[in-house]
Amino acid sequence: MRFTTDLRCQIGCYSHLIVASLNEHSAKPASCEPLPLSVVILCKNEAGNLPGCLDSLAGVVEDVHVVDSGSTDDTVAIARSCGAIVSHNEFRSFGQQRNWTIDSLDLRHDWVFHLDADERFTPELVEEIRSLATPQNEKAGYYVPSKLMWGNRWLRYSGEYPAYQVRLFHKRRLRFCDSGHGQRESTAGELGRLRSPYLHDPFSKGLEDWFVKHARYARQEAEEFLAGDGSTGGDLRAIALGSGIERRRAIKRLSYRMPARGWLRMMHLLLVKRAIFDGRGGVLYARMKAAYETTVGVFLAAGRLGAPVAPPAVGRPEVGPPAAEVAQGAQPADSDVPT
Numbered sequence: 001m002r003f004t005t006d007l008r009c010q011i012g013c014y015s016h017l018i019v020a021s022l023n024e025h026s027a028k029p030a031s032c033e034p035l036p037l038s039v040v041i042l043c044k045n046e047a048g049n050l051p052g053c054l055d056s057l058a059g060v061v062e063d064v065h066v067v068d069s070g071s072t073d074d075t076v077a078i079a080r081s082c083g084a085i086v087s088h089n090e091f092r093s094f095g096q097q098r099n100w101t102i103d104s105l106d107l108r109h110d111w112v113f114h115l116d117a118d119e120r121f122t123p124e125l126v127e128e129i130r131s132l133a134t135p136q137n138e139k140a141g142y143y144v145p146s147k148l149m150w151g152n153r154w155l156r157y158s159g160e161y162p163a164y165q166v167r168l169f170h171k172r173r174l175r176f177c178d179s180g181h182g183q184r185e186s187t188a189g190e191l192g193r194l195r196s197p198y199l200h201d202p203f204s205k206g207l208e209d210w211f212v213k214h215a216r217y218a219r220q221e222a223e224e225f226l227a228g229d230g231s232t233g234g235d236l237r238a239i240a241l242g243s244g245i246e247r248r249r250a251i252k253r254l255s256y257r258m259p260a261r262g263w264l265r266m267m268h269l270l271l272v273k274r275a276i277f278d279g280r281g282g283v284l285y286a287r288m289k290a291a292y293e294t295t296v297g298v299f300l301a302a303g304r305l306g307a308p309v310a311p312p313a314v315g316r317p318e319v320g321p322p323a324a325e326v327a328q329g330a331q332p333a334d335s336d337v338p339t
Contacts, residue, residue, distance in 0.1 A: 035126065036133050038063040038107040038171075039115055041084070042097055046117035047073040049204050054082045056120040063108040067101055095178035102171050109133070112171050118204045119146070124196035129168060132192075140189025141169030145197040150281050158275035158282035158289075166191060167198070180224045181217035207288075214292050219309060222299035225256050226309075255293075262294030 039061050041053060050066070057064055066079040069091035079086050089100050098114060101107075111133035115121070125144070132142065144167040148159025166174070166185040174187040185191075203210055255261055266286045269275040275282040303309045 033130075034062045035060055035130055036109050036111065037061055037129060038065065038105075038109045038112045040065045040067060040098075040101045040105065040107075040112060041079075041115050041117055042067050042069070042091075042094075042101075043071060043075050043079070043117055044069045044091065045071045045073045045075060047071075047075050047078055049117040050075060050078050051082065053115065053117045053120060054079070054084060056122075057115075058082075060121065060126050061113075065101070065105050065107070067097065067105070069097070093178045093183070094181075095176040095183040098176040098183060102175070107171055110135070110170055110172065111137075111168065113168050115167070115198070116200070118201050120199040122196060122198060125194070125198055128194055128196040132168075132194075137170075138190075139170070139192050140173035140187040141166045141185065141191050143191060143193045144168055145194065146200045147197045148285075149199050149201040150203055150285070151201070153278075153281055155275075155278045155282055155285055157273050158269055158278045158285040160269075160273055162197065164193070168194065181220040210288070211291070215295055218292055218295035219299050221296050222303060223310060225253070225300065226303045256296075256300060261297050262290040262292075265293040266290035 039057055041050075041064070043050065043066050046053075054064065064084040066075075066084045066086050068076050068079070068086060068088050070088075076086055085105075087105060089097065089104070091097055101114075102112070111129075113129070132139075143164035145162030145164055146159075147161060148155045148163070154161075169185070169187075170189075173189045174185055176183045177186050178184075255264070258264065266289065269286040269289060270283065275286045278285070299309050
């Protein structure tokens with residue numbers, strides 16, 4: 001079994017090296033000096049995606065940590081065979097899991113990058129990080145753009161490039177807090193913005209997996225909105241005076257009160273964001289996002305009627321890190337969290 005897993009990892013890594021030689025997105029940067037960077041990858045049943053993810057880090061990042069939350073496939077064995085440090089922690093929420101990695105892992109470097117198994121470093125990103133991950137840099141972290149990929153096709157318009165998230169940060173200057181199905185950042189420091197993207201292929205496990213996962217995301221998004229006070233004053237102020245990210249979030253919250261939100265989302269992507277320029281893939285993804293927004297609307301309507309929205313509470317873990325875990329005086333940072 002060990003030999004089989006090792007062989008599978010090596011085949012996976014070598015196959016990605018072959019693809020990398022043909023694909024400019026995956027080519028290694030000219031400099032071979034390892035980055036002063038620790039990379040954390042949250043995983044569960046990612047045996048298919050992990051070899052490609054680890055290959056994009058090979059030769060440029062030496063301190064790679066895979067945090068597994070109960071895989072039943074070869075994820076753990078593949079990670080170890082490819083040289084990653086493996087840890088285990090039960091997944092409760094993204095905010096809690098990311099804070100656990102900061103508190104519990106023996107991270108070799110101060111600067112940390114959180115990467116998912118279906119994401120890849122690019123050579124441009126490597127070189128930009130190299131210029132920033134220094135002891136002299138006093139920023140708390142950086143918004144990093146991502147390219148939404150469908151296989152080898154970049155969905156530039158339907159993926160709303162650049163979709164920013166804070167992925168690169170200093171481990172003593174930033175924390176995470178839960179927000180809907182994802183997380184937001186909390187920091188008292190200054191956040192910068194990178195130009196170079198990483199690659200993200202959320203369809204690598206097939207469309208059925210995407211829909212199952214996003215049904216859960218839709219329920220969590222609806223739960224968060226229903227748990228709020230329903231006021232709109234802050235949203236109106238954000239639309240009038242806030243930053244671009246604050247305006248988008250405020251418009252999204254106001255959209256929860258609008259009918260036909262799925263149809264409106266699709267028209268917005270196709271016509272305003274020009275997803276039609278991505279071809280058939282862009283049109284299909286716009287339809288998928290419309291289905292997601294429609295599902296959010298169904299959960300909202302069910303919650304308002306008093307119908308059960310969430311799974312039974314028995315066995316459900318608590319969501320969110322304790323308040324004491326968030327740095328004192330910190331404020332939530334703004335980022336675009338793609339679905």
